[in-house]
Amino acid sequence: MALVLVLDDVTNEELNRQVNDRRNRLDALGELTGGIAHDINNLLASLLYAVDLAGTATTSEHQARFLGIATTTINRGRQLTTRLLAFAKRQPGFAMAKPVRETLTEFHDLIRPMLETRIEIQVQEADPDLLVYCDPAQLETALMNLVLNSRDAIMSSGHGTRITLKARPVAAPQDRPGAKSRNDDKGLGTSAANANHRYVELSVTDDGPGMNNATLIRCTDPFFTTKDANSGTGLGLSMVYGFARHSNGDLRVYSQPDGGTTVQLTLPRGSDLSLPKAAAPDTPLEKGAGETILLAEDEPDLRQMTRDMLVTLGYQVLPVGSAQQALELLQDSNPFDLLLTDVVMPGSIGGFELASRIRQVHPGMPVIYTSGFTGYTPDEMGPVTAPLLQKPVHPRDLAAALAAALRD
Ligand SMILES: Nc1ncnc2c1ncn2[C@@H]1O[C@H](COP(=O)(O)OP(=O)(O)OP(=O)(O)O)[C@@H](O)[C@H]1O
Ligand SMILES: [Mg+2]
The missing domain is CATH 3.30.565.10 (Histidine kinase-like ATPase, C-terminal domain)
Incomplete structure (x- = not known):
């Protein structure tokens, strides 16, 4: 019996293929980055004009119009980041x-x-x-x-x-x-x-x-x-x-x-x-009746702004910067009526786990999650399945979600 063994050195071919592959990927990445920078620049330019013009507007009508343009621009930016995150395979977008x-x-x-x-x-x-x-x-x-x-x-x-x-x-x-x-x-x-x-x-x-x-x-x-x-x-x-x-x-x-x-x-x-229950843009914001919201958000500026927004909506607020601090408040038996928590926070406890620990002490406590990513499955939420609002949350959506959760 004869055995013929053919050895072909493909090292060079493989190296060339890899170099080519890498070049193509870098080209595509460059194009993508350029495209994104261009889009963001356009958004920033219109935001800059809108905010500037709103600041110097002489009538409240003009001011409202420029602020309206700023809001539309922010929403466009929000859509852009959602698409990018979806492309980066981090989230399924607005499901x-x-x-x-x-x-x-x-x-x-x-x-x-x-x-x-x-x-x-x-x-x-x-x-x-x-x-x-x-x-x-x-x-x-x-x-x-x-x-x-x-x-x-x-x-x-x-x-x-x-x-x-x-x-x-x-x-x-x-x-x-x-x-x-x-x-x-x-x-x-x-x-x-x-x-x-x-x-x-x-x-x-x-x-x-x-x-x-x-x-x-x-x-x-x-x-x-x-x-x-x-x-x-x-x-x-x-x-x-x-x-x-x-x-x-x-x-x-x-x-x-x-x-x-x-x-x-x-x-x-x-x-x-x-099916989304979108609040009509002209309906007045749903207000609270002095209920207390435990707000867990690690980003300080966002925590402060959310706190101000909640106060404007007629709620009292217990703001905390981590799940750990929220649990400490729980031990001191501070009464509250709803947990509004970010999903991803520093430390070993995230929003889903925090909600589950709070429910162990307060069964039936209303919970609302906020996150930069959407599309968490009920499995990922763990024991507490609750509404998830995507950041940045529009005040109207926040007001409607709070009112609904407190009503249920
Ligand atoms: N319906 C189809 N019939 C025949 N071949 C297909 C079909 N769909 C995809 N292909 C083959 O699969 C390849 C990859 O498709 P894909 O959509 O990922 O990239 P593309 O169409 O080549 O480029 P791009 O979509 O980025 O413009 C195509 O180049 C083609 O060879
Ligand atoms: Mg194609």
Whole structure:
């Protein structure tokens, strides 16, 4: 028996590949940083003008108008940081329940003009009661990435004419043979903890050229693209994957050469309870009746401003800078009516744990969490599931949340 062993030195090739990879990543990072700096500069410029003009305004009407512009600018900045955090995979954005049917209709109106007339887009009508729980803006971006991928594949190959969007409720992310999922090893949907979760499966199918196995395996990798340098960054599917994972969902890709492609995005199903109850902008702020709020916030300026805001709203405040201090107050048996706590605080005890310790002493104590990140699951909250307000919290939302929690 003869054995032939072929040794090929790929060290240099591998080194070149790594250098190239790194260069591409740095280029993309540079572009991203430049884009962010540019956006922040614009926001700062309008904020500077607005505040300056409000300071010198001669009538209260003018002043209110400039302060209004400042508030709008701050909200734009808030949206920007939310998107960036979502991109950095730190949080799922502003998660809310939204009817899938509405999402798909709006999306269809948005995408149709972007597609060539030879491409037919079909959106299957979804059950009007089916809600999906995620950040709707990110979902729209994700669907757009998927549909544009299908369009690019169809147009560049000349193969295929149709893109179909469907939605259906599923018990858990569904496996079909031949799936490419980066979640396979994580067992999402099969573990006992997730067995009762309800999901919505949104799928985008095209009858385009499909992918060969080598492409399929890498398609969700960041910076992987088969497009030329000017038309693809290779971040589309990896962003959709990041969005799915951080919304507690999953992404699966099915494709074969000449067999078209289906991408399945599975997201948590929403309930009526998770539909946001937005306070109308003109309604007066809901005031307190002298109730005492235990306020735990480690950032001193924010603690002071929140305290002032609570006093303006008609509450008394016990401000503390850490969970430890809050627990000390508890030992001194200071009476209070509600705990308003930051989630992440220095020391070993965070907001969730603080709430649970306080409930051990005061069962039924109303709790409201505030955090820079949204999207904590009830599992992460531990024993005390309570409303979570995202910082910066608008005074109207804070007033409404306090009034509701004290009423319940
Ligand atoms: N529907 C599809 N049909 C065929 N190939 C696809 C499809 N969707 C994705 N791919 C393949 O997966 C690769 C990665 O897709 P991804 O969306 O991550 O990046 P991209 O589209 O190349 O660039 P970007 O989205 O950043 O502009 C694509 O370059 C393409 O080869
Ligand atoms: Mg893409």
